[in-house]
Amino acid sequence: xxxxxxxxxxxxxxxxxxxxxxxxxxxxxxxxxxxxxxxxxxxxxxxxxxxxxxxxxxxxxxxxxxxxxxxxxxxxxxxxxxxxxxxxxxxxxxxxxxxxxxxxxxxxxxxxxxxxxxxxxxxxxxxxxxxxxxxxxxxxxxxxxxxxxxxxxxxxxxxxxxxxxxxxxxxxxxxxxxxxxxxxxxxxxxxxxxxxxxxxxxxxxxxxxxxxxxxxxxxxxxxxxxxxxxxxxxxxxxxxxxxxxxxxxxxxxxxxxxxxxxxxxxxxxxxxxxxxxxxxxxxxxxxxxxxxxxxxxxxxxxxxxxxxxxxxxxxxxxxxxxxxxxxxxxxxxxxxxxxxxxxxxxxxxxxxxxxxxxxxxxxxxxxxxxxxxxxxxxxxxxxxxxxxxxxxxxxxxxxxxxxxxxxxxxxxxxxxxxxxxxxxxxxxxxxxxxxxxxxxxxxxxxxxxxxxxxxxxxxxxxxxxxxxxxxxxxxxxxxxxxxxxxxxxxxxxxxxxxxxxxxxxxxxxxxxxxxxxxxxxxxxxxxxxxxxxxxxxxxxxxxxxxxxxxxxxxxxxxxxxxxxxxxxxxxxxxxxxxxxxxxxxxxxxxxxxxxxxxxx
Amino acid sequence: xxxxxxxxxxxxxxxxxxxxxxxxxxxxxxxxxxxxxxxxxxxxxxxxxxxxxxxxxxxxxxxxxxxxxxxxxxxxxxxxxxxxxxxxxxxxxxxxxxxxxxxxxxxxxxxxxxxxxxxxxxxxxxxxxxxxxxxxxxxxxxxxxxxxxxxxxxxxxxxxxxxxxxxxxxxxxxxxxx
Numbered sequence: 001x002x003x004x005x006x007x008x009x010x011x012x013x014x015x016x017x018x019x020x021x022x023x024x025x026x027x028x029x030x031x032x033x034x035x036x037x038x039x040x041x042x043x044x045x046x047x048x049x050x051x052x053x054x055x056x057x058x059x060x061x062x063x064x065x066x067x068x069x070x071x072x073x074x075x076x077x078x079x080x081x082x083x084x085x086x087x088x089x090x091x092x093x094x095x096x097x098x099x100x101x102x103x104x105x106x107x108x109x110x111x112x113x114x115x116x117x118x119x120x121x122x123x124x125x126x127x128x129x130x131x132x133x134x135x136x137x138x139x140x141x142x143x144x145x146x147x148x149x150x151x152x153x154x155x156x157x158x159x160x161x162x163x164x165x166x167x168x169x170x171x172x173x174x175x176x177x178x179x180x181x182x183x184x185x186x187x188x189x190x191x192x193x194x195x196x197x198x199x200x201x202x203x204x205x206x207x208x209x210x211x212x213x214x215x216x217x218x219x220x221x222x223x224x225x226x227x228x229x230x231x232x233x234x235x236x237x238x239x240x241x242x243x244x245x246x247x248x249x250x251x252x253x254x255x256x257x258x259x260x261x262x263x264x265x266x267x268x269x270x271x272x273x274x275x276x277x278x279x280x281x282x283x284x285x286x287x288x289x290x291x292x293x294x295x296x297x298x299x300x301x302x303x304x305x306x307x308x309x310x311x312x313x314x315x316x317x318x319x320x321x322x323x324x325x326x327x328x329x330x331x332x333x334x335x336x337x338x339x340x341x342x343x344x345x346x347x348x349x350x351x352x353x354x355x356x357x358x359x360x361x362x363x364x365x366x367x368x369x370x371x372x373x374x375x376x377x378x379x380x381x382x383x384x385x386x387x388x389x390x391x392x393x394x395x396x397x398x399x400x401x402x403x404x405x406x407x408x409x410x411x412x413x414x415x416x417x418x419x420x421x422x423x424x425x426x427x428x429x430x431x432x433x434x435x436x437x438x439x440x441x442x443x444x445x446x447x448x449x450x451x452x453x454x455x456x457x458x459x460x461x462x463x464x465x466x467x468x469x470x471x472x473x474x475x476x477x478x479x480x481x482x483x484x485x486x487x488x489x490x491x492x493x494x495x496x497x498x499x500x501x502x503x504x505x506x507x508x509x510x511x512x513x514x515x516x517x518x519x520x521x522x523x524x525x526x527x528x529x530x531x532x533x534x535x536x537x538x539x540x541x542x543x544x545x546x547x548x549x550x551x552x553x554x555x556x557x558x559x560x561x562x563x564x565x566x567x568x569x570x571x572x573x574x575x576x577x578x579x580x581x582x583x584x585x586x587x588x589x590x591x592x593x594x595x596x597x598x599x600x
Numbered sequence: 601x602x603x604x605x606x607x608x609x610x611x612x613x614x615x616x617x618x619x620x621x622x623x624x625x626x627x628x629x630x631x632x633x634x635x636x637x638x639x640x641x642x643x644x645x646x647x648x649x650x651x652x653x654x655x656x657x658x659x660x661x662x663x664x665x666x667x668x669x670x671x672x673x674x675x676x677x678x679x680x681x682x683x684x685x686x687x688x689x690x691x692x693x694x695x696x697x698x699x700x701x702x703x704x705x706x707x708x709x710x711x712x713x714x715x716x717x718x719x720x721x722x723x724x725x726x727x728x729x730x731x732x733x734x735x736x737x738x739x740x741x742x743x744x745x746x747x748x749x750x751x752x753x754x755x756x757x758x759x760x761x762x763x764x765x766x767x768x769x770x771x772x773x774x775x776x777x778x
Contacts, residue, residue: 046759051757051760322683
């Protein structure tokens with residue numbers, strides 16, 4: 001029962017807040033073994049009709065005023081603030097201007113849209129706007145309401161809740177997710193868990209104690225988690241500590257905006273070109289039908305013993321269903337060329353993502369990956385984080401796209417070729433869509449009942465930018481120095497004083513520091529100063545700031561402080577300033593608003 | 601007893617304003633004892649709070665709406681089939697039937713009544729219901745050859761209707777472009 005936070009909790013609840021689908025899994029804390037199940041989520045499927053599904057599509061429809069009453073449910077959600085789920089996803093075809101898609105991608109895209117109400121992107125004026133933060137809160141409120149309706153005897157804010165985030169989420173995106181979660185009614189002590197780790201926990205829960213025979217000390221497991229909109233890479237190594245095998249998450253990749261939906265769209269693009277060549281054109285509604293038809297075609301054509309070709313039909317709109325139906329045949333080889341060779345090309349470990357490959361996904365305001373080749377992204381990840389003698393020995397894949405054996409085999413063969421052929425691959429096709437939620441629930445269960453834990457701490461090292469003193473040259477920015485405030489792998493529940501010169505925080509004006517993270521500089525220690533670095537070594541995210549009032553500082557114009565970094569028990573990174581004289585401490589906050597003013 | 605009273609209270613209130621006023625008074629806790637004592641406890645039979653309210657919408661229409669929404673089955677069936685060639689009908693029917701099957705699978709999780717495949721022998725229980733097992737031919741043998749394995753729903757998980765009563769017969773909305 002070590003550090004069990006909610007002693008009265010009856011359930012472990014895992015929430016996977018996905019880019020395109022959200023799922024909830026739960027397990028009673030009293031049962032052993034832990035066998036999490038999925039929560040059915042009631043949602044609007046058509047005005048006046050509610051149906052329970054195992055996933056809540058992460059789409060938010062902003063209804064017209066006259067529609068709101070028909071979109072009310074017994075869950076007590078307020079339709080005026082947006083309707084999540086199946087109906088919202090269907091409306092993306094007919095009323096795309098009123099539907100927010102991929103809110104999660106906006107949440108980690110630091111330029112805009114996180115807390116500003118700019119979504120749906122480029123919507124006409126009569127449509128209300130929301131921010132990615134509002135949107136995330138709405139999805140979570142819906143999931144919380146679904147839980148309360150199903151378990152009125154066990155309010156969610158008293159349960160052991162685990163919410164997953166991409167491993168690649170930066171501290172500001174995690175903080176926003178936490179704010180949304182608390183606003184939606186999750187308990188104060190809910191835990192954030194990285195999605196690929198959740199997939200590993202799902203694997204561990206399926207293996208039971210057998211996992212200790214599957215891997216040995218010195219092994220490492222590459223986790224490739226391809227979601228609807230993002231791809232997340234993580235490396236977990238196996239070590240021996242006091243005769244026990246321990247797991248440690250040693251590296252995570254950068255945020256890659258390419259996922260299963262891009263693959264279905266790529267196939268739909270191919271088919272629509274083929275249809276155009278045959279003299280048919282599709283309206284937007286038919287295009288979405290085509291997208292769904294292509295998802296089905298993908299699974300059929302790339303299945304084991306799949307057919308050589310598959311007929312894709314898009315029904316006519318309105319009353320001309322049969323007369324307006326357009327059909328074409330898609331050959332298995334064509335589908336394989338687009339999907340397997342396009343997204344998982346064979347490549348060598350020395351290959352790198354191509355910066356200017358055309359992708360066609362640029363039009364919705366998000367910085368989609370310019371190179372959709374996931375194998376090349378994996379190659380770059382392994383080259384950055386492993387050495388030739390420590391390449392992965394195990395591969396765990398997660399995400400619906402891996403239901404296709406052709407895609408699974410291609411990824412596995414490609415990685416195996418780099419690793420000298422010794423690579424054990426794990427997939428449980430039944431879990432591919434739900435492993436993250438199931439694994440999160442299992443993780444919550446182990447917090448109460450015990451079980452193997454993946455160590456890891458922070459995935460990245462964090463830095464703040466400090467302008468160097470010296471002569472200012474008009475028109476030139478002062479040279480910037482990066483100060484490491486947290487090393488990679490800083491453990492949950494620890495803190496570190498950052499050795500540095502005193503820094504003066506001016507009273508009455510925000511003291512703002514540029515903030516950077518690095519997945520690549522694994523050896524930097526806290527207090528390390530960098531005068532120069534490679535462009536790709538440090539990634540800048542939102543600035544972190546602090547505003548002191550005269551109440552904090554007395555009559556002094558500025559307060560000399562040093563920094564202290566903390567990683568909370570719940571996995572949140574925090575940076576604090578503490579006054580050199582006296583005991584005062586202040587927490588710094590990420591500024592996620594739009595940067596219209598230059599930092600002072 | 602309680603359920604019967606609930607029905608009486610409900611239908612009484614629905615069709616008779618005097619009864620309605622008395623039930624209202626009883627619900628509000630006013631003294632209605634001189635009328636009929638049991639009615640005071642009637643409205644909330646344990647576990648069946650909505651027992652008296654008939655569904656505003658036929659579940660058959662809810663199912664039809666789901667088949668239209670997800671598979672456009674009504675559109676297909678309402679087409680004038682004689683105007684089209686077999687190939688055209690086939691092309692439209694394939695996705696429509698596939699999606700209809702997906703709806704039925706989700707809502708009813710269809711399964712055969714007997715595990716045995718067509719042509720295999722099956723033992724029919726002595727007390728088998730004629731709704732579940734239909735004999736073809738005569739004899740005393742309690743086993744027989746499966747001609748059709750039958751179908752049954754392993755669950756019934758229909759969408760819930762939450763709309764207005766006046767919309768209860770709408771299967772699909774008219775779509776109007778601006």
